[in-house]
Amino acid sequence: xxxxxxxxxxxxxxxxxxxxxxxxxxxxxxxxxxxxxxxxxxxxxxxxxxxxxxxxxxxxxxxxxxxxxxxxxxxxxxxxxxxxxxxxxxxxxxxxxxxxxxxxxxxxxxxxxxxxxxxxxxxxxxxxxxxxxxxxxxxxxxxxxxxxxxxxxxxxxxxxxxxxxxxxxxxxxxxxxxxxxxxxxxxxxxxxxxxxxxxxxxxxxxxxxxxxxxxxxxxxxxxxxxxxxxxxxxxxxxxxxxxxxxxxxxxxxxxxxxxxxxxxxxxxxxxxxxxxxxxxxxxxxxxxxxxxxxxxxxxxxxxxxxxxxxxxxxxxxxxxxxxx
Amino acid sequence: xxxxxxxxxxxxxxxxxxxxxxxxxxxxxxxxxxxxxxxxxxxxxxxxxxxxxxxxxxxxxxxxxxxxxxxxxxxxxxxxxxxxxxxxxxxxxxxxxxxxxxxxxxxxxxxxxxxxxxxxxxxxxxxxxxxxxxxxxxxxxxxxxxxxxxxxxxxxxxxxxxxxxxxxxxxxxxxxxxxxxxxxxxxxxxxxxxxxxxxxxxxxxxxxxxxxxxxxxxxxxxxxxxxxxxxxxxxxxxxxxxxxxxxxxxxxxxxxxxxxxxxxxxxxxxxxxxxxxxxxxxxxxxxxxxxxxxxxxxxxxxxxxxxxxxxxxxxxxxxxxxxx
Numbered sequence: 001x002x003x004x005x006x007x008x009x010x011x012x013x014x015x016x017x018x019x020x021x022x023x024x025x026x027x028x029x030x031x032x033x034x035x036x037x038x039x040x041x042x043x044x045x046x047x048x049x050x051x052x053x054x055x056x057x058x059x060x061x062x063x064x065x066x067x068x069x070x071x072x073x074x075x076x077x078x079x080x081x082x083x084x085x086x087x088x089x090x091x092x093x094x095x096x097x098x099x100x101x102x103x104x105x106x107x108x109x110x111x112x113x114x115x116x117x118x119x120x121x122x123x124x125x126x127x128x129x130x131x132x133x134x135x136x137x138x139x140x141x142x143x144x145x146x147x148x149x150x151x152x153x154x155x156x157x158x159x160x161x162x163x164x165x166x167x168x169x170x171x172x173x174x175x176x177x178x179x180x181x182x183x184x185x186x187x188x189x190x191x192x193x194x195x196x197x198x199x200x201x202x203x204x205x206x207x208x209x210x211x212x213x214x215x216x217x218x219x220x221x222x223x224x225x226x227x228x229x230x231x232x233x234x235x236x237x238x239x240x241x242x243x244x245x246x247x248x249x250x251x252x253x254x255x256x257x258x259x260x261x262x263x264x265x266x267x268x269x270x271x272x273x274x275x276x277x278x279x280x281x282x283x284x285x286x287x288x289x290x291x292x293x294x295x296x297x298x299x300x301x302x303x304x305x306x307x308x309x310x311x312x313x314x315x316x317x318x319x320x321x322x323x324x
Numbered sequence: 325x326x327x328x329x330x331x332x333x334x335x336x337x338x339x340x341x342x343x344x345x346x347x348x349x350x351x352x353x354x355x356x357x358x359x360x361x362x363x364x365x366x367x368x369x370x371x372x373x374x375x376x377x378x379x380x381x382x383x384x385x386x387x388x389x390x391x392x393x394x395x396x397x398x399x400x401x402x403x404x405x406x407x408x409x410x411x412x413x414x415x416x417x418x419x420x421x422x423x424x425x426x427x428x429x430x431x432x433x434x435x436x437x438x439x440x441x442x443x444x445x446x447x448x449x450x451x452x453x454x455x456x457x458x459x460x461x462x463x464x465x466x467x468x469x470x471x472x473x474x475x476x477x478x479x480x481x482x483x484x485x486x487x488x489x490x491x492x493x494x495x496x497x498x499x500x501x502x503x504x505x506x507x508x509x510x511x512x513x514x515x516x517x518x519x520x521x522x523x524x525x526x527x528x529x530x531x532x533x534x535x536x537x538x539x540x541x542x543x544x545x546x547x548x549x550x551x552x553x554x555x556x557x558x559x560x561x562x563x564x565x566x567x568x569x570x571x572x573x574x575x576x577x578x579x580x581x582x583x584x585x586x587x588x589x590x591x592x593x594x595x596x597x598x599x600x601x602x603x604x605x606x607x608x609x610x611x612x613x614x615x616x617x618x619x620x621x622x623x624x625x626x627x628x629x630x631x632x633x634x635x636x637x638x639x640x641x642x643x644x645x646x647x648x
Contacts, residue, residue: 022462027469078432082425101406101472104428105465108402111435112461119454126450130443137436138346141429145351148425 002058004311007048011041014062015069020113030094030106031113034073037089042205042319043176044069049315050180050194053308060121061183064129067117068176071133074110075140077103082148111137121183129182136175143168150234158239162203170202190302197298197312204291204320210235211284211321214272226268232257236287237280238271244278292320326382328635331372335365338386339393344437354418354430355437358397361413366529366643367500368393373639374504374518377632384445385507388453391441392500395457398434399464401427406472435461449506456506460499467492474558482563486527494526514626521622521636528615528644534559535608535645538596550592556581560611561604562595568602616644 002010015035020028044065051061079085080093081103087093095103114133121129146164150156174195181191213228214237228235238257245253256262256271275281295316299309326334339359344352368389375385403409404417405427411417419427438457445453470488474480498519505515537552538561552559562581569577580586580595599605619640623633 022466024466024469024473026473027466078428081428100424104402104405105469105472108432108435109462109465111432112458112465115439115454115458116462119451119458123447123451126454127443127447130439130450130454134436134439134443138433138440141433141436142346142348142351145348145429148429149348149350 001308001311002048002052004045004049004315007045007052007058008041010058010062011044011048011065011069014066015041018066026102027106027109030077030098030102031110033097034077034094034106034110035069037073037091039089041069042315043072043172045315046173046176046198047180047183049312050177050198051184052180053194053302053304053312054181054184054186054190055304055308056180056184061180063117063120064179064183065176067114067133068172068179070110070114070117071137072172074107074114075144077107077110079144082144125182129179132175132178132182136171139167139171143171151232156234156239158236158243161234161236161239165206166199166203169206170199173202173205174198187303190304193298193301197295197302197316200291200295200298201316201319204288204295207236207284207288207291208319208321210237211281211288214275215281226264226272229256229268229271230264237275237284240283241271241275241278241280244280244283245274249274249277288320292316325632325635326372326376328369328373328639331369331376331382332365334382334386335368335372335389335393338390339365342390350426351430351433354401354422354426355434357421358401358418358430358434359393361397361415363413365393366639367396367496369639370497370500370522371504371507373636374501374522375508376504377518377626377628377636378505378508378510378514379628379632380504380508385504387441387444388503388507389500391438391457392496392503394434394438394441395461396496398431398438399468401431401434403468406468445507453503453506456499456502460495463491463495467495475556480558480563482560482567485558485560485563489530490523490527493530494523497526497529498522511627514628517622517625521619521626521640524615524619524622525640525643528612528619531560531608531612531615532643532645534561535605535612538599539605550588550596553580553592553595554588561599561608564607565595565599565602565604568604568607569598573598573601612644616640 018032018035020031022028047065047068048058048061052058076088077094080088081095081100085093086096093103094106118129118133119126143164143166146160147168150161150164175198177198178191178195181194186194210228213235214226216225227233228238238253241253242250252270253274256267256274262270296313299312302309342356342359344355346352371389371392372382372385376382400412401418404412405419405424409417410420417427418430442453442457443450467488467490470484471492474485474488499522501522502515502519505518510518534552537559538550540549551557552562562577565577566574576594577598580591580598586594620637623636626633
């Protein structure tokens with residue numbers, strides 16, 4: 001059994017040692033820059049934890065873990081172009097620091113390198129792992145497309161939103177854990193249960209992120225508070241509020257999300273006030289708790305010693321804001 | 325043995341039958357649009373020809389062939405953004421018809437689907453085919469980066485240019501043939517020789533393309549003549565001319581490629597005149613012939629009945645403009 005912190009150290013060492021020694025430097029520098037951006041390394045950590053849960057050799061999980069981190073960062077590179085995002089984790093995004101073409105092409109290259117790393121696994125496990133990874137990659141693209149569609153779609157439902165974040169965020173959590181489980185030679189049932197555990201954690205994680213965007217504190221969150229409100233993002237909080245609001249609040253919320261003349265600070269304040277009136281914070285937490293409990297149920301079913309599940313439970317608590 | 329035209333029919337049928345039946349349509353429509361763009365389908369054809377050369381079952385080559393065509397079209401989608409190209413094969417490019425975000429994301433999805441298709445091959449052959457495909461994908465990205473670098477680099481050498489087109493164009497020809505050869509259970513030596521054959525054909529093909537851009541006729545070429553000159557592209561022709569030109573011609577050529585006030589028609593005429601003075605057309609053809617002969621030498625070494633090589637020879641002749 002490995003602790004989260006020891007696995008994180010392993011990961012950081014592997015990422016720090018990445019050296020593509022390839023040319024042209026214009027292509028590979030942004031990749032090194034991105035990979036050293038930091039971040040919580042949740043997804044590659046899930047690969048290792050999934051492997052360790054089934055008593056697999058976590059060192060065999062390092063390359064697939066890096067593949068997942070490369071893939072995740074590739075999607076960020078391209079998403080940042082699409083979202084015109086100048087900053088990520090407090091640093092300039094690649095398309096801003098270099099340019100759009102660099103971000104496109106370095107991103108493409110990262111996607112290819114991810115496959116290179118994945119291809120290094122035991123050939124007997126390769127087809128299954130590849131199929132899962134590629135299916136997930138497609139789903140993440142589909143999720144991003146829905147996310148962009150929703151910007152223009154006036155009547156997004158909560159169910160549609162959940163499906164979008166499932167594709168854009170949650171499936172990669174599930175995939176990461178399941179790749180690890182396959183490496184640990186888990187049974188098909190166990191591998192599917194750990195996937196569902198990850199999917200539920202991923203859903204809860206995204207709602208927690210939506211919540212922190214409005215009610216978090218800047219230092220802990222690392223981003224400006226209220227960004228989603230300023231950019232009229234139809235998050236779970238907003239959609240829930242639209243569902244529950246009546247007359248005055250409903251009108252006011254609609255006005256906030258359409259009237260471009262309201263100054264940001266006022267807009268954030270107003271929307272937060274409506275959220276408070278409607279107990280949106282509590283309702284979002286309730287939904288997160290549903291995913292948390294679903295996840296624990298999936299974990300429960302997995303046929304390994306209970307003590308081996310401790311690190312995953314700990315991580316789930318942290319990610320879903322239940323560690324206080 | 326299959327003829328080129330029968331293999332092309334097989335391919336067109338497979339491409340025509342592509343139906344991802346996936347949502348969201350905003351993501352998949354541009355993929356179908358792109359795949360039905362037409363084009364010569366050279367690369368997927370090379371997969372089938374490589375397989376057939378070694379008496380492999382060409383039907384097992386169809387999915388890898390589609391993978392190659394998907395990959396190639398994905399690179400075109402992203403290249404067209406980077407090059408601001410509004411038209412391809414006379415039709416609007418994806419980023420122009422939809423927008424940049426669509427072209428980025430649909431492109432990414434095509435890359436993933438390419439892997440999906442490739443993963444369907446015999447698991448015993450999968451690791452080798454994957455490694456080759458991913459290595460090639462990275463090289464194509466590297467080639468595109470060099471191509472962009474050269475726009476700003478004042479002193480590109482012919483050797484650097486050849487290495488750039490080797491990466492951007494030729495390796496995919498080699499890869500396509502070698503994937504087919506692996507499917508046909510070719511020996512390592514034969515597989516490497518067919519790769520080199522493809523690489524040489526790819527190099528010659530690009531020089532032929534450079535040549536047609538200046539001296540071709542519009543109907544046959546399908547693009548405006550002189551596009552490379554108008555956009556100051558440092559092609560083989562230009563670099564050869566810069567190497568050979570003296571005093572007046574040299575100055576004039578440099579002026580044409582730097583003075584933005586020269587009208588396009590005049591610029592094309594002037595550069596063509598200098599090319600004629602320096603016999604650039606003939607010198608380019610000589611270089612193409614070198615690649616053609618190199619390719620034939622590689623084919624010669626391959627340990628299969630000579631009659632099986634006929635279709636590849638025919639295609640090589642066509643692609644390198646020697647079919648008249």
